[in-house]
Amino acid sequence: MHHTTYVRAGSTDDAVARMADGGQLLAGGMTLIPTMKQRLASPETLVDLAGCGLAGIEDEGDSIRIGAMTRHADVAGSDLVQTAVPALAALAGGIGDRQVRNRGTIGGSVANNDPSACYPAAVLGLGGTVHTNKRDIAADDFFTGMFETALDEDEMITAVSFPKTGKAAYVKFPNPASRYAMVGVFVASGADGTRLAVTGAGSDGVFRHADMEAALDASFSADSLDGIAVDADEMISDIHASGDYRAHLVREIAKRAVAAC
Amino acid sequence: MTMVNLTLNGKQVSADVPDNTLLVTFIRETMGLTGTHVGCDTSQCGACVVHVDGESQKSCTMLAAAAEGASVTTIEGIANGDSLHPMQQAFHENHGLQCGFCTPGMVMSAIELVQDNPNPSEAEIREGLEGNICRCTGYHNIVKSVQAGAKMMGG
Ligand SMILES: Cc1cc2nc3c(=O)[nH]c(=O)nc-3n(C[C@H](O)[C@H](O)[C@H](O)COP(=O)(O)OP(=O)(O)OC[C@H]3O[C@@H](n4cnc5c(N)ncnc54)[C@H](O)[C@@H]3O)c2cc1C
Ligand code: FES
Ligand code: FES
Numbered sequence: 434m435h436h437t438t439y440v441r442a443g444s445t446d447d448a449v450a451r452m453a454d455g456g457q458l459l460a461g462g463m464t465l466i467p468t469m470k471q472r473l474a475s476p477e478t479l480v481d482l483a484g485c486g487l488a489g490i491e492d493e494g495d496s497i498r499i500g501a502m503t504r505h506a507d508v509a510g511s512d513l514v515q516t517a518v519p520a521l522a523a524l525a526g527g528i529g530d531r532q533v534r535n536r537g538t539i540g541g542s543v544a545n546n547d548p549s550a551c552y553p554a555a556v557l558g559l560g561g562t563v564h565t566n567k568r569d570i571a572a573d574d575f576f577t578g579m580f581e582t583a584l585d586e587d588e589m590i591t592a593v594s595f596p597k598t599g600k601a602a603y604v605k606f607p608n609p610a611s612r613y614a615m616v617g618v619f620v621a622s623g624a625d626g627t628r629l630a631v632t633g634a635g636s637d638g639v640f641r642h643a644d645m646e647a648a649l650d651a652s653f654s655a656d657s658l659d660g661i662a663v664d665a666d667e668m669i670s671d672i673h674a675s676g677d678y679r680a681h682l683v684r685e686i687a688k689r690a691v692a693a694c
Numbered sequence: 695m696t697m698v699n700l701t702l703n704g705k706q707v708s709a710d711v712p713d714n715t716l717l718v719t720f721i722r723e724t725m726g727l728t729g730t731h732v733g734c735d736t737s738q739c740g741a742c743v744v745h746v747d748g749e750s751q752k753s754c755t756m757l758a759a760a761a762e763g764a765s766v767t768t769i770e771g772i773a774n775g776d777s778l779h780p781m782q783q784a785f786h787e788n789h790g791l792q793c794g795f796c797t798p799g800m801v802m803s804a805i806e807l808v809q810d811n812p813n814p815s816e817a818e819i820r821e822g823l824e825g826n827i828c829r830c831t832g833y834h835n836i837v838k839s840v841q842a843g844a845k846m847m848g849g
Contacts, residue, residue, distance in 0.1 A: 434714045434716075435714070436713070436714055437714045438713050439696055439713040439714075439759045439760075459757075462755055462757070462760070463755055466716075466737070466755045466756070466757070467735070467736055467737045467755060470735055470754075471735060479757075481759075481760060483760065529824075529825070530740070530824040530825025530826075531803065531806070531807070531822055531824065532740065532743060532751055532752045533737070533752075533825065535750060535751055536751060536752075536756065611738065612824065
């Protein structure tokens with residue numbers, strides 16, 4: 434690992450100021466530290482967010498708000514999340530392994546927008562909102578491509594909120610070694626219709642599948658997805674799975690997610 | 695450089711280390727406790743698992759500076775004098791190891807698992823040890839060890 438300077442931010446404002454000076458935010462480090470060890474990242478300054486008071490889950494009536502530094506284990510184990518959005522608690526409980534969940538955070542996961550990460554599918558599938566130090570960003574505007582988001586250079590996530598819904602499910606076909614999604618589908622059926630988000634598969638990162646959503650709006654059943662085309666050319670093709678295989682998995686996993694609702 | 699002060703196996707320790715020092719490097723090289731192992735570069739193998747304030751953490755994926763003020767327990771810190779921790783004893787009795795490389799991490803993960811769930815099923819044990827990789831045993835005897843360890847710990 435290259436040399437770096439470690440600082441602890443005392444507040445969101447402090448963290449943002451240090452970011453403006455070129456610092457890189459450190460949340461759980463479960464992505465950033467392995468990346469630094471492989472020398473794929475070499476930030477001069479690491480700004481630890483642990484002391485910024487950004488962990489915690491709040492009930493906001495129709496929605497829940499999860500602080501950026503809330504760890505996966507705390508989302509999975511929260512009574513509030515288990516009652517208000519059970520599919521989200523289950524998703525968090527299926528991320529990586531126990532130690533990853535004891536340290537990784539929702540803010541780090543959403544900011545990173547790894548094409549195989551689980552949380553982006555929940556944010557997009559539930560139509561959540563990403564709160565930053567500057568503004569609120571709707572899920573549909575937030576994820577802009579593989580590892581790309583709408584965040585500005587000097588902008589950090591402070592919280593993510595999700596509408597309460599019982600009719601939702603996430604099903605993941607995990608890579609057996611890393612537990613990341615080879616394909617993961619989050620489906621939710623709410624007042625505004627069905628939203629279906631796919632992670633792990635798309636070469637532009639997480640995406641919604643409009644044809645599947647329309648078919649499910651017409652009839653919310655797994656059978657409605659039979660015969661719906663998934664374009665293999667838009668899928669990731671790598672050592673783990675070809676684009677064709679991923680395209681096939683997207684429809685099958687989507688059917689399982691609908692059946693699990 | 696950063697001055698890191700923490701409690702290691704019940705003893706107060708301090709050292710001035712480069713900011714990029716991983717917790718596992720601090721434990722192994724600065725403090726000379728080599729029971730905690732490093733088996734990978736990708737945060738996947740779990741050979742480095744220790745407890746930080748009672749929770750299992752991969753010490754290869756955490757900076758020593760981030761453990762400032764914390765209480766860290768390693769495999770060296772769990773026995774009571776000459777008598778092994780019940781989970782260590784269970785691994786010993788059930789042949790839960792072959793080369794032993796993964797064992798410190800397995801034991802530390804297993805202790806936390808049983809503290810959270812005193813009577814885990816086989817499936818829960820396998821799920822709970824997903825972050826620990828063993829290239830020798832095929833896991834079967836590890837699961838048996840954790841079941842026995844859970845009983846000995848009072849579950
Ligand atoms: C073995 C292993 C298995 C895993 N399996 C899965 C899996 O199955 N599913 C899954 O979804 N993920 C998985 N992960 C990733 C894990 O969920 C990470 O915790 C997560 O992607 C990053 O969160 P973090 O808190 O660790 O962020 P960090 O690594 O600290 O940061 C990641 C990036 O986000 C930036 N950042 C952090 N916080 C903020 C913020 N508040 N605002 C703006 N930018 C910020 C950082 O600067 C950095 O660029 C796995 C990781 C490992 C090591
Ligand atoms: S050394 Fe492999 S997970 Fe830490
Ligand atoms: S006993 Fe050799 S790696 Fe597990």
